Amino acid sequence: MHRITAYYQADLFDVAATRRIERAAAAKLPAHALMRRAGLAVARLAAALHPHARAIWIACGPGNNGGDAFEAAAQLRERSFHPIVTFAGDEARLPDDARDALARARAAGVPILEDAPTEHDLAIDALLGLGATRAPEGRMAQWLTQIYGAGKPVLAVDLPSGLDADTGHCSFDFGPGAPGQRHCLSLLTLKPGLFTAHGRDAAGAVWFDDLGCSSDGEAPCARLAGEPTFRPRAHASHKGSFGDVAILGGDQGMTGAAVLAATAALHGGAGRVFLALLDPRPPSLIEPWPELMLRRPEQLALEHLTIVCGCGGGDAIRTHLARVLAQAPRLVLDADALNAIADDAALGTLLTQRSQHRLATVMTPHPLEAARLLGLSTAVDVQADRLAAAASLARRFQATVVLKGSGTVVASPNEVPTINLTGNARLATGGTGDVLAGMIGAALASGLPALQAAQGEVWRHGAIADAWPHDKPLTAGALAAT
Numbered sequence: 362m363h364r365i366t367a368y369y370q371a372d373l374f375d376v377a378a379t380r381r382i383e384r385a386a387a388a389k390l391p392a393h394a395l396m397r398r399a400g401l402a403v404a405r406l407a408a409a410l411h412p413h414a415r416a417i418w419i420a421c422g423p424g425n426n427g428g429d430a431f432e433a434a435a436q437l438r439e440r441s442f443h444p445i446v447t448f449a450g451d452e453a454r455l456p457d458d459a460r461d462a463l464a465r466a467r468a469a470g471v472p473i474l475e476d477a478p479t480e481h482d483l484a485i486d487a488l489l490g491l492g493a494t495r496a497p498e499g500r501m502a503q504w505l506t507q508i509y510g511a512g513k514p515v516l517a518v519d520l521p522s523g524l525d526a527d528t529g530h531c532s533f534d535f536g537p538g539a540p541g542q543r544h545c546l547s548l549l550t551l552k553p554g555l556f557t558a559h560g561r562d563a564a565g566a567v568w569f570d571d572l573g574c575s576s577d578g579e580a581p582c583a584r585l586a587g588e589p590t591f592r593p594r595a596h597a598s599h600k601g602s603f604g605d606v607a608i609l610g611g612d613q614g615m616t617g618a619a620v621l622a623a624t625a626a627l628h629g630g631a632g633r634v635f636l637a638l639l640d641p642r643p644p645s646l647i648e649p650w651p652e653l654m655l656r657r658p659e660q661l662a663l664e665h666l667t668i669v670c671g672c673g674g675g676d677a678i679r680t681h682l683a684r685v686l687a688q689a690p691r692l693v694l695d696a697d698a699l700n701a702i703a704d705d706a707a708l709g710t711l712l713t714q715r716s717q718h719r720l721a722t723v724m725t726p727h728p729l730e731a732a733r734l735l736g737l738s739t740a741v742d743v744q745a746d747r748l749a750a751a752a753s754l755a756r757r758f759q760a761t762v763v764l765k766g767s768g769t770v771v772a773s774p775n776e777v778p779t780i781n782l783t784g785n786a787r788l789a790t791g792g793t794g795d796v797l798a799g800m801i802g803a804a805l806a807s808g809l810p811a812l813q814a815a816q817g818e819v820w821r822h823g824a825i826a827d828a829w830p831h832d833k834p835l836t837a838g839a840l841a842a843t
């Protein structure tokens with residue numbers, strides 16, 4: 362068993378694959394062995410995280426998720442803890458493994474109660490796992506509110522109950538947990554829903570135990586990207602070694618977005634950074650950044666540059682997009698460039714054709730921009746299945762797509778999508794997306810392929826926020842200059 366961190370690379374499996382892995386493993390093992398392993402893993406983690414817990418409330422549901430926790434209750438009792446089980450199900454309809462585990466809990470002397478205890482030091486949420494088919498209601502919903510709303514530590518078995526394992530979509534509002542209070546032990550496989558959309562808030566720290574079973578032979582539906590490999594720079598480098606980035610954006614009143622992308626590209630290591638503002642009356646110098654070279658948009662030699670296009674671009678970006686899409690060898694499309702493409706099928710066609718000419722493209726939509734590009738009405742439609750939305754955009758436009766948000770997804774045509782685990786809510790502030798676009802521009806200019814550039818810079822962008830001192834405000838400007 363180990364804890365999953367942002368540094369960790371791992372395969373993720375959807376419900377269908379996990380069910381196949383479970384069936385294959387169970388077929389090779391004696392009856393109930395897999396559930397015994399699962400229960401033991403839960404009990405061990407609960408005991409390790411909260412060795413002094415007196416009252417442990419274990420809320421069990423009607424399926425095998427509850428079964429895992431009946432078994433954990435038996436194991437905890439044998440270790441002299443005081444688990445109290447409440448059961449939201451019909452004993453006569455329990456699956457075989459779970460019925461056996463319930464009998465073991467009873468035999469160990471675990472009280473099985475109807476009502477939630479008035480007090481607890483730790484709650485184990487085993488109401489629903491992979492088998493959740495609808496929103497928890499009635500007693501289940503009430504217990505979940507008590508478990509996740511009490512401000513007490515929670516350990517979720519396999520999944521927070523009601524969280525969709527494939528998408529991270531939640532039918533129950535878990536709200537954010539206090540740091541360190543929420544843990545989730547994923548069993549048999551790691552599921553993508555734990556790491557994107559609402560999954561990260563609901564689950565808290567994720568632990569993994571494969572129960573000694575192999576997932577070989579099953580294709581992952583996604584991966585945790587993990588820490589990118591360090592790229593050393595040769596001593597014998599010059600400014601031409603790391604490429605030229607040009608930022609094209611910053612219409613009147615929105616020049617800040619383009620300046621943020623430009624400073625991020627500068628600090629991201631680009632050899633030279635040009636700033637082509639769309640504002641008809643641009644400044645002649647960007648005060649604190651004399652390194653930025655100002656150009657008019659029409660002066661840019663597009664065919665020799667890495668272009669970061671769209672940050673604060675407004676409507677003015679539209680007139681430049683056809684040329685940029687046709688000529689730029691390396692291109693990051695952000696914000697208003699994406700909105701313009703969503704509105705104009707001819708621009709969409711030019712974008713799709715870039716891959717045939719081996720021109721590298723990274724698109725960096727937030728969920729609403731992604732929805733517009735996919736012709737969906739709201740960001741909610743994208744959030745309902747972020748992996749599918751990112752993969753669909755990548756396929757449609759034959760480009761690398763960075764779908765921003767909690768658990769940023771990076772997808773490329775014919776590649777398994779990745780989910781990034783760095784970053785936190787402090788990045789939910791204006792301008793941080795412009796910074797990311799600039800950072801990816803710098804990585805592309807240094808010669809990295811689109812997918813690698815996107816994955817690496819998404820990781821670094823989040824890692825900067827994670828390492829940011831808590832007593833210092835995190836602004837996009839400060840992020841860009843790091």
Ligand SMILES: NC(=O)C1=CN([C@@H]2O[C@H](COP(=O)(O)OP(=O)(O)OC[C@H]3O[C@@H](n4cnc5c(N)ncnc54)[C@H](OP(=O)(O)O)[C@@H]3O)[C@@H](O)[C@H]2O)[C@@H](O)CC1
Pocket residue numbers: 383387395396399422423424425426427429456458488489490491492493494495496497498501518519520548549
């Ligand atoms: N077998 C083993 O050895 C191992 C099993 N493992 C464990 O098994 C878990 C999967 O077990 P599972 O398939 O039984 O699904 P689970 O989520 O427990 O519940 C399904 C039940 O809930 C019901 N239900 C659904 N939604 C509901 C709602 N909103 N409100 C109320 N009821 C609702 C649903 O009813 P139905 O939808 O059919 O009406 C059905 O009765 C997995 O997550 C892992 O923890 C692993 O540890 C490996 C070892």
Ligand SMILES: [K+]
Pocket residue numbers: 426486487488489490517518519520521522
């Ligand atoms: K659960």
